[in-house]
Amino acid sequence: MSKKPVIGVLGSGSWATALVKMLCENMEELNWWVRSQDTIDHIALHGNNPKYIQSIQFQVEKLKLTTNMKVVIESSDIIIVAIPSMFLDDAFNDVFGENSSFTPFSNKLVFSAIKGMISKYNYIPARYLHKRFDIPYEKIGIICGPCHAEEVARERLSYLTVACPDTTQAEIFAPFLRTKYIKVSTSDDVFGAELAAVLKNVYAVGSGLAHGLGYGDNFISVLICNAAIEMKRFIDVVHDIDRNIKSSPYLGDLLVTAYSVNSRNRALGTMVGSGYTVMAAVIELKMVAEGMTGAKGIFEMNKDFKVEMPIADAVYRILHERMSPVLEMRLLSDQLK
Template sequence: MIKVAFVGGGSFGTALSMLLGKKGYKVELWDRDLEVIEEINTKRTNERYLKNIAIPENVLASNDMKSVIGGAEYIVLAVPSHVIRLIAKQIREFVKPGQIIVSIAKGIEETSLKRLSVVISEELSENDVVVLSGPSHAEEVATESPTTMVVTSTNMEAAQKVQDLFMSKHLRVYTNSDIIGVEIGGAVKNIIALAAGVSDGIGYGDNAKAALMTRGMHEIIRIGTKLGGHRTTFSGLTGMGDLIVTCTSMHSRNRRAGILIGKGYTTDEAIKEVGMVVEGITACKAFYTLKEKEGVDMPITDVLYRILFMGLNPKEAVNALMTRDKKDEIYID
């Protein structure tokens, strides 16, 4: 029987572990929180991250990293982007050549500005790394609502194996060989979703959100193609698809945090209220630095950075966006 190890017992890791458990795989999940582990193993729930969801009996949790990883054909890194390198370092002594590493985090490393698959490969150089991304709220995956995702890798044979692993009647998985585009699209959309939430929090309407999402897509394409991604990727699941779901749903912690900030909460207060990692905040800081380094125009990212880290009033930020010099809509290179 195929064994799959999950490193991280948050919402999405738990949801995907449930999916594989229901497919009949042997699933073991590592988490550092002993209360989460105890709850999963005894009550078959993880209420902190997924409310009113029953976890299959063949999904077992443990804080023994070596035991969880041992014998697994696939290791899913279900941890936030800012700890990806740390976790990769921690598991390195237990990982064997041939085990496929699956990353579901979205972002780039703040210090090096490297894509997460690159970070993982630097720490686990003898293993194929596959990125699983797309418009997929954990809450809906857990309740078996129809969902589509995409896998990518520098080794597409490994990606196809992961595609087969996760495919089910509720989750349709596509392949895309553009690993740069997939990763950048998944990361930058969190910034735009955070900005869309700010707009909602201020009290602006659908017109403003449509503008943010459309112009936000231009920013995703600008930085994505500058870094080597293919333009067509951003019209797919990890670009437009992920942008739509994250900007419009209350499942989105990025949007929820943005709403609070738009209502006057500080960044720290919003994070505390949401109660989970808000990837768009970390991504905004990293991509602000990256856009400056690469000379890429990303005005939404720019003003959001000033809101989050420099105290700019959200309404003043909108005014700054609306009163920029006039330009042609389509020219985005």
Template structure:
């Protein structure tokens, strides 16, 4: 059996996952469109733009040739920005075959269609969505590439596919659990980026720990509410892909979403924030998708709604906080509709 895996593309998380695979003595091809980045990885074993100061395994070889990257690979790991997922999946199609495991670790939606990334990939490959595996959980690339203990979850509608992904990645510092709730794992990974933006914004405004704790807690309720209405298991949001990923993304300076929110809270305009970040901030795109999803499913997402007003309608962040604090009285347990509750308890 082949001992090769291909990782698409060479951002921070893609490079970190490629390093995990290289540490399992696998031949790893890391695909990039950037010739300069390819040369840097292959000759200096560095990816300075995304993971400065980190020495990469010599088993990790970069290439700009997609066909060469995936040829002979038993697994392909897609770690593209959400905006590029369909394009890359379409390019992969001529080289994909039924025996090739496809794992994606992109936390976002296709904005135009509001589709999950696994759906997008399956459409382009022409396969059942159950063939795709989602990898998610609390995992900063900067820590994974330095072999800090990390635990993630892989999910697929087909248990055997998730188990293949578990075996592919699991090593002494990278522990992998399986989950059958693909929808929940994928939604949790995408939607928590919105709450992380809000947490950074709260810190940028100087609102302290009380405000951030409330934001994370009510944010989790908001994510769960929309998730179960879309068919997810509510217990998934209490796991690694849910509260685990939410905590790590909303409380760490490693998090792009937290950093972007912090700068917005300091009063910097969105254009300036994106320019200074220099990398994709998935939470900004996801906020736009969540706004549309909230309307489609008629589910209240007050935090996402206020962030949408801040990001795309110019609302002052302090005014957004005042709007959240001034909402009508609610019961804390109001997470899902009675119909959905009965669905999960019968």
């Protein structure tokens, strides 16, 4: 791309809102698909998203807002998909039809900012985009943390990783996210980083469960240490390339999600550990906790790989088989080292 690319964002949740804030600092114009016309009207009038991270004030004159997803895709060179994983397939089906062979992303560079699995297929986002729209893997990248949208809103120093199979593509895109408070590195490990992004949410639920059950910092530190080992074991089996699991997209993202007060997955676990039913906790949370679908997706995916994953399995049983958090955590504690 010799000229400055046109960038489009799909989604209007908290992470999409934070990404739009970053991009507006580097772009003169930005295409943004927002599902609700009421939300668009509010943003245009008041300069903020009425539902998510309301403290972020947009440079509205830079935004080309629309409820027409096709317009954003067709008029953009780079597409950022930031629709939560549990709504992604339905959002695309509403626009393109469930069985459509239409490939709207032809010749586009597509970056996933999704932090979960598409549960209908048990696909990580890159695989879903490839299968659903026949996008070549070399044209699919991801944006990963550790980075909470709430801290982007406060302009606290944060770090992102942009991963593409061809790191040249990542290097083209990365500057559009860099600001005085956002540093961006690049990687070629799309699949490993995406799996880490799914797993860290599952382990954050586990951290919250332990907290809600009354376990202390000593236990939780051991739990997360074991989770990091388990994460590496699984990712290395599924996608065996040379990677440093101790670096930011893996261990860093795990730590911030497992410990932060901004972590909705930790909050979900804390509520269930404190006595809420899973459904009551989901309703009370009022935000998407990707660890819910992630736990099921990893459990199903691991049927093919048969990796020993006691922590992820325990979280799955608590969330989806309604097993006792007290009993599962007690049994798990005997397996930690």
